[in-house]
């Protein structure tokens with residue numbers, strides 16, 4: 662890979678800052694000062710230093726974001742701020758959100774450039790856990806709780822991320838989903854912890870509606886073994902630890 666690309670992928674600076682650093686002789690390759698931005702290096706075996714600090718190339722990066730409300734889970738949007746723009750300069754490397762949270766949903770969102778891991782985590786076959794703290798309109802009745810625990814029928818909508826299947830009682834051409842059994846923990850009169858294993862469009866809101874309740878606020882606190890870092894304020898993010906990345910691979 663080109664040396665200037667290597668340096669900008671490691672967030673040494675913008676392209677012009679990288680060029681300037683090279684001109685100033687701040688970069689060495691295998692112990693020798695290198696000023697040529699187009700020099701080709703082997704990112705895994707060549708030893709590159711910036712201001713005497715050794716740089717280690719990582720192909721993939723993983724960030725945990727505490728998504729604030731009002732931001733869309735996309736890489737680009739014409740009108741609203743996106744989760745990727747919250748990463749600032751760390752967003753340099755083809756980073757995208759793994760799945761989507763609604764604009765008004767807050768909490769744990771994983772961002773990465775690892776397409777294969779993302780694909781696995783979102784695969785409908787894998788049933789990766791998603792844990793939501795849900796503020797509800799009225800206290801959950803026993804019947805509503807049982808409904809969520811046993812699974813409810815929800816109508817397929819065009820934005821669904823998974824495929825639907827026809828169900829007795831559905832109109833021709835319409836599809837109904839019976840959600841997988843969810844785990845429900847009552848936190849207070851108006852708050853529950855809901856663990857689901859699918860990721861369909863507006864799933865939690867639609868599940869609560871299906872049992873006769875309503876979501877007033879939604880925060881994701883867990884995803885595939887990851888737990889939202891309570892030290893992250895809305896809009897803040899951090900890199901995942903190695904252990905957290907491992908836990909995602911095992912999810």
Ligand code: URA
Pocket residue numbers: 761762763764766862863864865866867879
């Ligand atoms: N379910 C929803 O309804 N919305 C989300 O953002 C995530 C899950």
